[in-house]
Amino acid sequence: MLIMEIYICDIMKNLVVVDYDKDTERKRIDYLIEKWSDRGKVDKIRKMAILVDVDNIDEFVNNIMSRLEGDPEEKVKVYEIKKIENPISSKKIMLKYEIFNKKEGVITFLNYLMTKLGASYEYSIDNMKKYEVYTKKGKCSISIKLYEDFQCLNPSEKENKNKLKINFEIQGYGESVDLIKNKIDNDMKLFIEGLL
Secondary structure, three states: OEEEEEOOOOOOOOOOOOOOOOHHHHHHHHHHHHHHOOOOOOOOOOOOEEEEOOOOHHHHHHHHHOOOOOOHHHHEEEEEOOOOOOOOOOEEEEEEEEEEOOHHHHHHHHHHHHHHHOOEEEEEEOOEEEEEEEEOOEEEEEEEEEEEEEEOOOOOOOOOEEEEEEEEEEEEOOOHHHHHHHHHHHHHHHHHHHHO
16 A cells, blocks of 8 residues: 655654544644644645555556646655554553442432533443543543442341442543543542541
C-alpha cells in the first residue's frame, strides 16, 4: 500500500489516519494536534493524501504527475507504508468496595455518581451496568457490578447481614482513566464514611 502526498513536506516518522464520523470528534482531534505541536512535529495534512493499492504504482503516479501544473516532482512524494497493529492497548483499572445492608441507598448513590460524572448509560447485562463518559482528557467506559453476599457475622445474632460488593472497571486511553478513577474513588470513600 502506498500513500501519495500532493504537497511538499519533510519526512515524518509516522502517519496516523483517523477515521471519524462526527464533527465533534474532528474538533477533539484538532485540539489534540494543537496541544501536541509543542512536543514535536505534528502536521495535519491539508492537501490530498491518497491510499493506493494497485498492481502498477508507477503508471498511477505517472498519470497523477501528468495532470499537475508546475514541477510535479516538487509536488508529489510517494511513500511505502505498513499498518502497525494497534500498538497501544487500553488501560484498565479496577476499584472494589464492600458495604453492609445498604443496597437501595447504594443504587441511588451510583445513579447520582454517574450523573455527576456526565456518564451516559449504554446497557445492562445481569448485575452489570455499562456507561461511557467523555472528559477533557478523553473518553472511557465504566462498568459497575453489584454482588450480594448474605452472612451471619455472629452465631448468637439472629439477624444476617447483607454484604454488597461493588466493583468498578474503568477502561480507556490516555489520562481519562486515572481522572475518572480518582473521582469515583473519592466519592465512594466519602459515601462509605457517611454510612459508618
